[in-house]
Amino acid sequence: MIDNKELILGIDVSSSCCGFTLMDLQGKLVKIFHIAPKLPKHLQNDLMEKANIIEFVLQEYKDLNIKHIAIEEPLLGSNNIFTIATLLKFNGIISYLTYKIFNVKPEYISVYNARKMFFPEFVVEEKGKKILRFPKDVDKKELVFSKVTYLEPSIDVIYSKFFKIKKENYDRSDSYVVAKAGLILNNYIPSLEPITEYFK
Numbered sequence: 001m002i003d004n005k006e007l008i009l010g011i012d013v014s015s016s017c018c019g020f021t022l023m024d025l026q027g028k029l030v031k032i033f034h035i036a037p038k039l040p041k042h043l044q045n046d047l048m049e050k051a052n053i054i055e056f057v058l059q060e061y062k063d064l065n066i067k068h069i070a071i072e073e074p075l076l077g078s079n080n081i082f083t084i085a086t087l088l089k090f091n092g093i094i095s096y097l098t099y100k101i102f103n104v105k106p107e108y109i110s111v112y113n114a115r116k117m118f119f120p121e122f123v124v125e126e127k128g129k130k131i132l133r134f135p136k137d138v139d140k141k142e143l144v145f146s147k148v149t150y151l152e153p154s155i156d157v158i159y160s161k162f163f164k165i166k167k168e169n170y171d172r173s174d175s176y177v178v179a180k181a182g183l184i185l186n187n188y189i190p191s192l193e194p195i196t197e198y199f200k
Contacts, residue, residue, distance in 0.1 A: 005030070008068040008188075009061075010179025011098065011106075012171050013091045015047065018054060019171030021179040025067065025188045029152050032176060034168045047086070051093045055101065062101050069098050069106040070182030072114060072174055107182065111174075114181035115140075118147070121194035141170040143199070148173040150198035 005024045012019035017036040023029055037053040039046065071094070074087040095106050116123060116132040124133050134140060145165070149155055158166045183189045 004065050006065050006067045008070060008179050008182050009066050009098070009102070009104075010175040010177070010182060011069065011071045011094065012174035012178060013071060013074070013087070013094050014171065015050065015086055015090045017168050017171045018094065019168070019173070019175035021172070021175040022061070022064070022066075023176075023179045023183065025183065027180065027183055027189045029155075029176070032152075032155055032172050034172050034175075036168060047090050047093060050090070051097060054094065055097050058097065058101050064102075066102045066104055068182055068186060069102065069104050070178045070185075071095060071098075071106045071108050072178040073108045073110045075111050107185075109178050109181050109185065114178045115144070117181045117184050118144075118177045118192065120192055121196050121199075141173075144177060145169055145173045146200075147195075147198045148176045150195075152176070 007030060008023050008025060010021040010023065017034055019034045020032070021029070022031040035054050035057050037050040039049055039053075043049050071091065074084070074091050076084050076087075099105055112132060116130075119132060119134075122132055122134050123130050125131075126133075134143065149157065155172075158168050160166050180189075180192070184191060
C-alpha cells in the first residue's frame with residue numbers, strides 16, 4: 001500500500017510499450033511497471049485505442065500524490081519519418097492523458113540529458129564542456145538496464161519463454177532514468193555519484 005508520499009512519475013513513451021516509474025521525492029523506488037496495449041490486428045496502429053488502454057490502467061493511480069511527471073522526449077534519430085511522426089503524436093497524447101488524470105503538467109527531458117545525469121561515470125570534459133561518452137560498442141539499452149537492476153535488485157526482470165530478457169525491461173529502465181533525472185533537475189536529490197560495479 002502506497003501512503004500519501006509525494007511522488008514523481010517517470011514515463012518512457014513508445015507506441016508499442018510504455019514504461020512507468022513511481023518514485024518518492026527522495027529517490028526511493030515505489031513501483032516500476034509497463035503497459036503494452038494488446039489490440040486486434042486491424043487496430044494495431046490505432047494510437048487512440050492504445051491510449052484508451054493506457055488511460056484505463058493509469059486511472060488506478062489517480063489518487064496518488066504525484067507532484068511531478070517527467071517524460072522522456074522522443075529520440076528523433078530514426079531515418080523513418082513515419083516512425084518519428086508516430087512517436088511525436090503518441091508522446092503528445094500520453095502527455096495530455098497524464099495531465100488530465102493527475103492534474104500535473106509534464107516536463108520533458110531528452111534521452112541524452114537524462115542519461116548524462118544517470119551515468120556520471122561516463123561524463124568527460126572536452127573543450128571545456130562536459131559531455132556523455134559511453135564506451136565503444138556498448139549496447140546503451142543493456143547498460144541502462146544493468147545499472148537500474150544493480151541499483152534496484154528487487155525489480156522483477158521479465159523473461160521470454162526462452163529465458164531471454166524481454167524488451168519491456170528496457171522501457172521500464174528508461175522510465176526509471178527519466179524519473180531520477182527529474183528529481184535531480186528539480187533539486188530534490190543531489191547529482192549521482194559515479195559507480196562502475198555494474199559495468200562488466
